[in-house]
Amino acid sequence: MMDPKHRDLLKKLRLELCLQALADGLVPHYLLQEGLITCDQLEEINSQVTSQRRTMKLLDILPTRGPKAFEIFLDSLTEFPWVRENLVQLCKESHRMPVGKTLELPDSVQESCPSDKLLNILAGKLGSEWEQVLGYLGLDHVELYRCKMQHPYSLHGQAMEGLVKWKQHMGRKATMQCLWKALQDAEVDPSIMQYILQ
Known part of the structure; x- marks a missing residue:
């Protein structure tokens, strides 16, 4: 599973990322090349009717592709350096819950x-x-x-x-x-x- 911190970050930026049309460039093909997504998943992404929906489908798939998914996704953003820089910066700023601290329902x-x-x-x-x-x-x-x-x-x-x-x-x-x-x-x-x- 993807690191919860990275998964949460992709959720928060979901709409912003969809507006960037990330799935219309080389990003999904790079992810396929690196073995992060399958041919069937690439076809599923490409079958969506708009660029926003293609990116949305990509963002639905990413969190399910293991702990290295976020890092490989960052590497795929060569056409979108501003997106990559923003994600890296937000990652540094985010704070995870201290290890060992568990939440309990009152x-x-x-x-x-x-x-x-x-x-x-x-x-x-x-x-x-x-x-x-x-x-x-x-x-x-x-x-x-x-x-x-x-x-x-x-x-x-x-x-x-x-x-x-x-x-x-x-x-x-x-x-x-x-x-x-x-x-x-x-x-x-x-x-x-x-x-x-x-």
């Missing part, structure tokens, strides 16, 4: 039901990880597929649809504790879990 909120507002914010932060989280929450492949079909071009919409379905299906059993455990099991970035505690 007892006072464990049995409470997460609000729609919180779920909406969470949906916006999960990105492509929403499927894994919802899988841990109990949604099956059919339900996940329906979420995708109802919001084909919006990861936020897909995630929110899934979270709402979970809350409706589980009723009072849709607790903060269940949500917290799913986020932990999916190894979601600690910064997202930290946000829930605020």
Whole structure:
């Protein structure tokens, strides 16, 4: 898995990176050459109808390609030196949670039901990880597929649809504790879990 710090950085810059049309140049071909993506994944990227969607698909794939994915991605940005410099600088400025520090959900909120507002914010932060989280929450492949079909071009919409379905299906059993455990099991970035505690 990609370093959570790098994964979080790509999420935060997602829209900005999509505007750069990164997937229309040599970037994906370099990633293929280095073995970071497969031919099928390259075809999947190229099949998207706009440059923004091609870059979005590339950004969906990158975090799943191992611990060296971010470094190789930086090396691929020869046509976009300003993007590379920005990523490197932001990487230096970011601070990871101290090693050994674990987050715990307060007892006072464990049995409470997460609000729609919180779920909406969470949906916006999960990105492509929403499927894994919802899988841990109990949604099956059919339900996940329906979420995708109802919001084909919006990861936020897909995630929110899934979270709402979970809350409706589980009723009072849709607790903060269940949500917290799913986020932990999916190894979601600690910064997202930290946000829930605020």
